[in-house]
Structures are given as structure tokens and as C-alpha cells.
Amino acid sequence: MGQVLHGSATTTEAVRRAIQLREESVRSLAKRYGVSPTTVQKWRKRTSTADARMGPKEPRSTVLTVEEEAIVVCDEHDIEHRLTKVNHPWTNGQVERMNRTIKDATVKRYHYDSHDQLRTHLHLFVDAYNHARRLKTLRGLTPTEFILNAWTKEPNRFRINPSHLIPGPYT
Template sequence: MGQVLHGSATTTEAIRRAIQNSQESLRALARRYGINQKTVAKWKKRTSVADLPTGPRELKSTLLSLEEEAIIVAFRRHTLLPLDDCLYALQPTIPHLTRSSLHRCLQRHGISRLPEVEGDKPGKKKFKRYPIGYFHIDIAEVRTAEGKLHLFVAIDRTSKFAYAELHEKAGKMAAAQFLRNLVAAVPYAIHTVLTDNGIQFTNRKQDRHAFEHIFDRVCCDNGIEHRLTKVKHPWTNGQVERMNRTIKEATVKRFHYDDHAQLRQHLQDFIDAYNFGRRLKTLKGLTPYEHICKCWTKERERFRLDPIHQMPGLNT
């Protein structure tokens, strides 16, 4: 097997071994092998003929302090979150933390790879890419001490912008009004909505000769294509199903609400925090609002108004 030497090496292992075993002077050996006397002296002092590893002998970060590295290591071992999720969670505490410095820190401590989960992993399928304005819509039930409510949720397939409302009834009129409110709330044009085959969104098979469904009329009035999921295939609308679960885990599954008003206020606060503050891996670390602003700079023809006008707080 051939020797692996660094690019600037002037000696081989055989020459180095001969230098170490020779009794000749440094000048004589340097003349014989055509090298500098300092090189001869260096190999005379060493007991090995292998190149020393390059770089610092003690691995440490030039960007992170020991305390910050300890925080990162403890957080990773406790949460077992992926690299990007760790980055987004730690940056508020360590503002100068970058993705590369985080990765190098995890490598130094031997925790850059998460443990493999037992069992066969199903292959991940990527969603087909669509321009901004493709919304998934669904309905879920939630409860407060006052009674039952129907949660209408919509999420953009591309920007992940979410919109939600609570209604006491889940009829087709409520669904149609929800779509009108969604169109008014979004700063860009909606070109497609995907729903299930519930009576709130479409006529039943036995009613196929009835008048056009009001949800379809609202779609037509706003130039929106209405698509339906395949019957008994709820995973087709999986994005909004997952958003339903996220909302429930942040609200009704965690807190008790004495009345509907408390839940409505908390739901609105959560949706605002999600749209304007939650950084998503699928958006490469951007929030839904930041992604919308990015699209605004590239595809202004799709927008009805400048999204900066919908930013909460003062515009300065």
C-alpha cells in the first residue's frame, strides 16, 4: 500500500527512518538527501516516521465559549432534535450561533448523528411544487366548558401560512363564509383549495343534480379551483390534518377554557405567533410571513397588496 504524505513533504518514510538511524552530521545528511538541515534535525528528534496531524492539538471553537458549548451539548442530548430544529431553538439564547458552528460543535462531542430508530422507515415522498396560493382546508371539533365548537383551518401548501376560525355550526354556509374570510385575510391570490368530500364543501353523490354548492360558487367568484380528496384517503389532505393536531396540542389539549371567548383569543394569538414567529425547516429557517415577503419580491403579480401592511405592530 502506498504512503500517504502531505502535499509539501520533501521526504519519504524510508528517508526519515534512515535519518533517525544514521550517525552522520546534519550537514552531511542534508546534502545527501537534498533537504534543509532543519528538516533533518526535526526527524532526528522524532521517534515516528509518520506525519503529525494538522490543525490545533486541542479541538475547541473560535466562536463559542465553553459555557455555550455545554448548553448546546446538554440541549441536544436532552431533546434529540435534528440539527435545524436545535439551531432555531438555540439562536435566541446564542444569537451568533450558525448552522456550521453548531454542526462542528456536535461533531467534536460525538453527537452529530442521532440514534437510529428501530424498524423500517417508509420512504419520504416530496410534495409536488406549486406556486404560492394553494390552500388545504379542513374542519375539526374542539371543546370548552361552554360546549362544542367547530374549528375551520386552512394552510398554504407552499408558504405554510395558516388561518383558522371557530364556528358554532359546521354547515355549508359557515364553510363558504370561512373561504370568503380567508380570501380577504391573505395578501396574495388563492388559485386552488383542497378539501375532503364533506357536505360543507361539496354535494353528495345522490345530490349531483342539485344546484351548485355555495362553497363552489364562492370559489368560482374568486377564480379558485376547488379540488377534492379521494374518498377514504384522508392523508391526501395531510398538511391541514397535521396543522389541526398542532393547534389542538397548543390549545385545548394543554389548557382549560371557561368559555368560547377565551379559546378564540388564545387561538388567534397562537396563529399570529405561528405565522410571524415560528421558523420552519421546510422554509429553510424562515417564518411563513418571511417566506411570503420573499415571494413578494419575486412574484408581485400574484399579490393583491404589499404583505408588509399585514405585519403586526408598528411599521417603522
Template sequence: MTKSFQPWTNGQVERINRTIKEATTKAFHYTSLEELRSHLRDYYLWAYNSARPLRALKGCTPTGFIVRQWHKPPRYFKDDPGPYFPGTNRNPL
């Protein structure tokens, strides 16, 4: 849902919908809705969070941003977030 009289918000929603569609239904054939849901949950979200730099995070990926925040002073974390993320995001500095 978007706020009234703010067309840029609707444009952002449409852009992310197009990105998801290009990475899923236009690239793969799914035999069921559950197969699409599984692909979104297991693969697409991981790829988006670990491989796509975002302008709002000053060019960091969401995963890299979290790990970078841990390395500043880790006062907001109970434990090291690195093991929760696969790949090479363990030391992004």
C-alpha cells in the same frame, strides 16, 4: 378543502390541525368558544409567525422572511415592516 387524488395535501391539513390542537385545546382550558378564538387570534398566530421556522421559507419564520425581504431592496414595501412585528426580528441578517 383539498384537491382530489392528492393525499399528501390532506396529510398537511391534518398535521396543521394537530399542531393547533396541541398548542390550544390540549394545553389550555377554555370556558367559551370566544376565549379560544381570542387565544388563537392574539397569541397562537403571533407565536407561529414569529417562532416557527418553515421549510417552505428555507428555515425562516414568516416574520423573519418578510423582514429579510425588506432588507434586500425594499421596492415592494411602502414602509419598514419591522415595527409591525414584536420581538427581535428587526434585523435577521
């Protein structure tokens, strides 16, 4: 059965196996198989004769740019994509600080045996943070209280009533 080699391949699995098993010098093996000494050294170091994967590291659309893909994902999930204001780097700093807070309270403090355990703990942490943690920047209110106050003062800024998103006893 034939092998499918990538465009730059200069050896087959049989040649690679022979390179790994023979005890000849690098120069003589390179001459025998018509490859460079570097190729011989590379295959001697490897434990397998399988060809390395040559495709993209991160599969992406061949038509869309990364930015366009993000727009498609946002549209699919009804997310309004907002960018930070120009010359306002502290906004990114706020996001990074929140990411650090979450990381410190979860993965840096506990060991998780599965992604489900992490997901469950993360959900509990975010609920506790949003409903119980009083923040100085919000004048002592919890994030949920702050949002509900903003909704009562300016309901036209919201698409839906945020109080409907608060989990109740039956959720």
C-alpha cells in the same frame, strides 16, 4: 289547543303521558291505545312526552348542493376555493398536520371557560406561529418571512402587498 304532530306520529302527548304513568303490561297498553309494543316501550323509557324533532339535523338550502353552498360562501368572503391535485393525498395530510399542531397547542393543553377565550388564544398562537416559528420546510424562515420573500421575487402572484396584513403596534 291542537297539537302539531309529524307525519309518522301515532300518539299524542296525552297518550304518551298515560303510557308513562300506567303500570299495565306493554301488550295491554299497546292494545288499548292502538300502537305497537315497541312504541309503548319507547315512551316508557323517555322522561318527556315531547315529540322528537323530525327536521334535518343540519339545515341546508333546498335548492343548492353542499358544494354549491360552499361556492356561495367563498364568493361572499372573496375566498378562492382551491382543491387538492388529483393523486396527491399528501396535500390533505399537510392540512391535517397543521390542524393537529393547532389543536395540540390550544384545546388539548388548556381549558377555556368561553369561546372568546379560545378565540383570543388561537389568534395569539397563530400570530406567534406565523411571525416567530422558524420552519425546516421553509429553510429556517418564518411563514411571514417566506411570504414576504416570495412577494419581492414574484409580486404578480399576489393580489395585495402581504406586508400590509402584518399587525403593527396600533392594531
